[in-house]
Amino acid sequence: MKLAFIGAGRVGGALAVRLAEAGHSVVLAETKDGSSSLAQTLARSSKLRAAPIRDAVSGAEVVFLATPFAANEGIVVPLADALAGKILVDCTNPVGAGLSHGLESKRSGSEAVQALVPKTRVVKAFSIYGFENFEDPAYPGYGVKAAMLFCGDDAAAKTTVATLIADVGFEPVDVGALVQALHLEHMTLLWVRMVRGRGASPNIVWGALRR
Ligand SMILES: NC(=O)c1ccc[n+]([C@@H]2O[C@H](COP(=O)([O-])OP(=O)(O)OC[C@H]3O[C@@H](n4cnc5c(N)ncnc54)[C@H](OP(=O)(O)O)[C@@H]3O)[C@@H](O)[C@H]2O)c1
Secondary structure (H helix, E strand, C coil): CEEEEEECCCCHHHHHHHHHCCCCCEEEECCCCCCHHHHHHHHHCCEEEEEEEEHHCCCEEEEEEECHHHHHHHHHHHHHHHHCCCCCCCCCEECCCCEECCCCCCCCHHHHHHHHHCEEEECCCCCCCHHHHHHHHCCCCCCCEEEEEEECCCHHHHHHHHHHHHHHHCEECCCCCCCHHHHHHHHHHHHHHHHHHCCCCCCCCCCCCCC
């Protein structure tokens, strides 16, 4: 699949490397001159390449958004035409003061992104754990894979993203429409408060047990 990454830092870099190594065609969008994260991520895999942001987005079937939430509007609005019809995987989280919800829990960040680019099919995924688990999602010995919860309004887009989630190494768990993103963002805050806030190990994920 042809993938583009806007944001090649801890999250974008980890996912770009894993998906390129899994056989996808991955392009890192050049968002600014002299980006150190872009250069560092490019150096991690010979399978990655970089391109100007509009070219990267135009050539992709699926675009990953892995930037600081506050930067999202300035990035996606000028690209609205190039993003129209495409799948946008929103990995971003609005985080406010004191590790609170950055939009005061009134609306999810993903719905805010969707409102900025209404012709784009936004799917929230790869947001509920720290990047350490995107670098290495393996938890051997449990008989289940780490669960990656995701949501979105477009069924076909979610089927595609589920494939990518599995390719990274997680079990995809569809939790419903994009309105569920607010609850995923609170799951993120739970994980972040446990790990970043209280110093617990980042090597902790959720598993989906079924019967
Ligand atoms: N860190 C985590 O464990 C984690 C886990 C899940 C989700 N998230 C969410 O994922 C998003 C990215 O987090 P991260 O930890 O990967 O951040 P990061 O390591 O700081 O990387 C951010 C990336 O966005 C780029 N960027 C920053 N400002 C930009 C702008 N105004 N325009 C264009 N590109 C810009 C950066 O480029 P430069 O390097 O050139 O500045 C970098 O490539 C955030 O929304 C975060 O809440 C983080």
